[in-house]
Amino acid sequence: MSENDLIIADIGVIGAGPAGYSAAIYGVRAGLTVAVWTGPEPGGQLMTTNMVENFIGFPEGIMGPELMERSRQQVEHFGGQIINEIVTGIEPQDGEFLIKADKRPGKVKAVIIATGAVARWLGTESEAKFRGRGISACATCDGFFFKGKKVTVVGAGDVAMEDAMTLAKYADSVVVLVRGTEESMKASKIMQDRAKQNPKIKFMFNSEIEEFLGDQFLQSIRIKNNVSGEMQEMPMDGVFMAIGHKPNTDMVKGLVEIDEGGWIKVKGTQTSVPGIFAAGDVADKVYRQAITSAGTGCMALLDAKKWLEHK
DSSP states (O other), X not given: OOGGGSEEEEEEEEXXXXXXXXXXXXXXXXXXXXXXXXXXXXXXXXXXXXXXXXXXXXXXXXEHHHHHHHHHHHHHHTTOEEEOOOEEEEEEETTEEEEEESSOOEEEEXXXXXXOXXXXXXXXXXXXXHBTTTEESOHHHHGGGGTTOEEEEEOOSHHHHHHHHHHHTTOSEEEEEOSSXXXXXXXXXXXXXXXXXXXXXXXXXXXXXXXXXESSSEEEEEEEETTTOOEEEEEOSEEEEOSOEEESOGGGBTTBOBOTTSOBOOBTXXXXXXXXXXXXXXTOSSOOOHHHHHHHHHHHHHHHHHHHHTO
């Protein structure tokens, strides 16, 4: 492939969620040429979020897909290039970086990885039907919508305990479903104790969801007891998954340093490879909010710009 076949840009952004779009907007407004490879899910996790009410500037809230479409339009308005293709790899080459893609590869001077992370789901057919319609993986984002409702948290770690306590501020009742025994829980004792002391929170051990039931929105769940095999149906307005997230870092394994959980290691936003930066959930295992991702996208671009100026 010749140089003429490549997309040439100062900055290559991999990923098109809040972090990637934010980086691109700051880049083109700074006078840099920016190309954004969207990946398999342009818009990221917000594409499955109905109403976003905690992103500043939208007092009435905004639908997740609309927020991402506006972000895309903003990138293009200022002259950024959007490439609807999956990046298969990044290769350092002659002081620059080759962005590998089947149809529209590129060559850039610096890279911002903003490929995000995905929640781990149970993987059942009925679960997919109700995502965004009663099933969520973000208690901080969506807990407010379940005021006075009955909700379930699936998980046994510290995040599940935190989610249960967050939801207890809004919901009438919170059931924590744990696949194993009480003794097998991964949550720290202090977090377990805090959750157990909350009168709204109840635990069901040796239990897992077999099926999600409802019409347009979730109405009930079918639960299996893993010891007795007994099944029971329980009316439920919402289910929150707290069984972990998987950062989308397969593409850069062996290129940049990654921690034991799969997240990219960064200092600020700089990865272990000079000229490659990371923003958003791909490097953030703590906050995982749209607005924090957008903030780190800005940070990554400013870091990349400074790096290019001193290169």
